[in-house]
Amino acid sequence: MKHPGRLIAVAVGSSIAAMSQWRFASQRRSRVDWRPPRPRTMSLPLAARVIGEGTPLVLLHGLGASGDYWGSAYDRLGDQHRLVVPDLLGFGASPRPTIGYGPDEHVAAIEACLDAAHVDQPAVVVAHSAGAIVALRLAATRRERVRALIMFGPPLYPDAIDARRHVKRLGLLARLFANDGNFAAIVCRWSCAHRRLAAVLAELSRPDLPARIARDGVEHTWASYTQTLDGLVLDSGAAGWLADVTMPVVIVAGRDDPVCNHAFLEDIARTHPNTSYRAWRGDHQLPLTDPGLAIELILDVADSS
Numbered sequence: 001m002k003h004p005g006r007l008i009a010v011a012v013g014s015s016i017a018a019m020s021q022w023r024f025a026s027q028r029r030s031r032v033d034w035r036p037p038r039p040r041t042m043s044l045p046l047a048a049r050v051i052g053e054g055t056p057l058v059l060l061h062g063l064g065a066s067g068d069y070w071g072s073a074y075d076r077l078g079d080q081h082r083l084v085v086p087d088l089l090g091f092g093a094s095p096r097p098t099i100g101y102g103p104d105e106h107v108a109a110i111e112a113c114l115d116a117a118h119v120d121q122p123a124v125v126v127a128h129s130a131g132a133i134v135a136l137r138l139a140a141t142r143r144e145r146v147r148a149l150i151m152f153g154p155p156l157y158p159d160a161i162d163a164r165r166h167v168k169r170l171g172l173l174a175r176l177f178a179n180d181g182n183f184a185a186i187v188c189r190w191s192c193a194h195r196r197l198a199a200v201l202a203e204l205s206r207p208d209l210p211a212r213i214a215r216d217g218v219e220h221t222w223a224s225y226t227q228t229l230d231g232l233v234l235d236s237g238a239a240g241w242l243a244d245v246t247m248p249v250v251i252v253a254g255r256d257d258p259v260c261n262h263a264f265l266e267d268i269a270r271t272h273p274n275t276s277y278r279a280w281r282g283d284h285q286l287p288l289t290d291p292g293l294a295i296e297l298i299l300d301v302a303d304s305s
Contacts, residue, residue, distance in 0.1 A: 032210055032288055033291075034073075035071055037067075038072070042113070046112070047067070050082070051077075056119045057123060058084045058126065060086070060088065061088060061091070061131050062131045064216070066216045067085040073292070082119060086113045088106060088228075089101065089109040090223070090225075097223075100227075101223065103134065106134045106232070124148045125139065126149075126294075129170070132154035139241075143244075146247055148247050149247060150250045152286050152287050153252070156239045156265060157261050158239065160235060164234060166258070170259055184226075185222055188222045199217075202214045239268060245272075245274075247305070248275075249275040250275075251275065252277075252279075252286060253280070254279075254281070256282065257284045257286075260284075280293065
């Protein structure tokens with residue numbers, strides 16, 4: 001690319017041009033009642049907040065987010081359970097190695113985090129978006145670690161073409177990556193070099209999200225973002241892992257979620273034992289926009305599994 005500055009200006013301009021449309025859309029939604037969760041209590045092997053004692057619950061966030069996505073409403077899960085909410089490898093406050101963000105590397109990091117948090121029983125693992133693919137891989141390859149699995153808005157697709165078509169709706173960087181990886185690399189690396197300004201732009205461009213959640217969208221590196229997107233969503237064939245999953249699985253998708261292939265998720269639930277599919281009113285941010293209903297489901301699954 002001969003003119004990275006010009007391309008950055010185009011990307012920023014596109015974000016601002018779309019801002020009014022996003023603001024209009026946000027005004028039609030009910031206000032998100034999100035409050036900051038308790039501080040993280042672990043920094044290694046992953047940054048995580050760990051609360052309470054009892055049977056374990058693990059909450060995993062999606063791409064371009066952190067454990068803070070699961071706000072203070074979810075902290076009360078620690079009243080009766082051992083609650084572990086990590087930042088995924090390469091995101092939030094967790095370490096950011098230069099390589100190694102495939103599904104098995106993410107699973108190894110989660111497993112090390114559970115060991116450090118003294119979780120020695122199978123956990124109910126609850127995950128959102130790309131984090132659901134990490135959770136699915138954990139359930140398929142470390143069955144002794146998972147008692148039940150809840151996936152909100154999982155990016156599961158029948159093939160790579162369908163994955164690329166849907167992944168463009170995960171956000172600006174994902175859309176740029178799907179269309180032009182070189183352009184996306186320039187934008188992402190500029191964001192890393194100007195992280196404070198990028199965080200402000202992220203907040204302005206996503207008025208539908210709490211400011212702190214929007215700002216988390218720049219807390220990663222080009223390696224962690226692209227290798228996670230490639231390894232977990234675009235090239236993983238993650239739906240095939242369900243053949244190795246024996247514990248209860250609940251898939252939840254918003255009826256207006258453009259990231260999900262709803263027909264494919266329904267087919268998964270019909271063809272895989274112990275798997276159910278639920279469609280809720282809402283979009284891709286169900287754990288954020290309806291924490292009460294999400295918590296009710298989590299406790300129900302934890303009590304019945």
